[in-house]
Amino acid sequence: MVYEYKSPVNGTNRKHPLGRHGEVTVEQAKTMAKASAGEVAMGNDPQEKKHERRREIQKQRQNTLLAFLEGEYRTVTPKASADAAEKNIKKYFAKWLNKPLVNITAFDMTKWLNNYPGAPSGGNRIMNDLRGLLTKAVAAGYLEKTPMSEVKRLREDKNKKIKYLTREYEQRLMAGLDEYDEYRRKLDKQTEGKYADLLRPLIMVAVNTGMRKGELLNLKVNDIDFASGVITVVGMGEHSDDYQTRKTRTKSLQTRYIPMNDTSAAVLNDWLHQTGHTELVFPNTAGRRACDKFIDRRWYWAREAAGLTGKIDFHGLRHTFGTRLAELRVDLVTIQELMGHESLDVTAKYLHTSPERKHLAISALTGY
Incomplete structure (x- = not known):
């Protein structure tokens, strides 16, 4: 009919x-x-x-997961974000790459999360990459709705202790840096005094500004205003070299301004005077943007010399900055702005870190 x-x-x-x-x-x-x-x-x-x-x-x-990931997804996603997401999705969801997007279900994702062997926060972060991709697939018309609305995040311990340098650890690290510098000075003799090592100034600036490793490696000389005593951490800005192209300079993509204290200003002034750098503040030996491994090798060497192996990574220097501010009872909004956090919930973790703060709080009850 x-x-x-x-x-x-x-x-x-x-x-x-x-x-x-x-x-x-x-x-x-x-x-x-x-x-x-x-x-x-x-x-x-x-x-x-x-x-x-x-x-x-x-x-x-x-339209499979792989086709969208390597195709239209990249046209609406910043390159650095797309590169990171593609790496994670291909690594952790390899079995789904040739699946049509419509066949990836909430059941599949919940099962993956429940079987994730690492920390819950890690599983949630990896799943966020897939979450963002499927949301954009909906916007592109490949899906009617994202199945992620039915997927519950793994429960995380919000009060998990973060790793930072206690005063004792800080002293030990400085001693380790002395040993590291002695090693570099011997190497410097072999290079006829043409090489200045960046680890000590990099660490000192990190502890006194709270800047992330990537932000420090992207920092340019003209981002530092010694007259006003302020470092501009640029949120967006293209920086290209042989290592890779980076369009994002900060994690949140938001520019922020960090006042320099006497220590960070002196360290940066001395470093630039010593090296004569005019572009990147902390480049590699070839004058280009250093990769993470270039810094990590030096960091691990100094950390081992200080006897802090396994206790703290370079990002712990940023946590040290946040913890020191909290110990000085700086208000959360100011700490949030200085560190570039999008949420106060992230900043609030520094209030739970320092044992000294807790001892002071309890001591204040004496005789009350």
């Missing part, structure tokens, strides 16, 4: 199938014919709509 009509779209005579005799009753066919007539009256072509639905289904079936 068919419904014959003249297409309001192109004026051609068309036939719209209503169903086979025996599978569809006459009454059902009449009802469907009336619905189709209503569509025609409103200027729609029922048969064309049917073809559009088929094309959409075919499009969804053909």
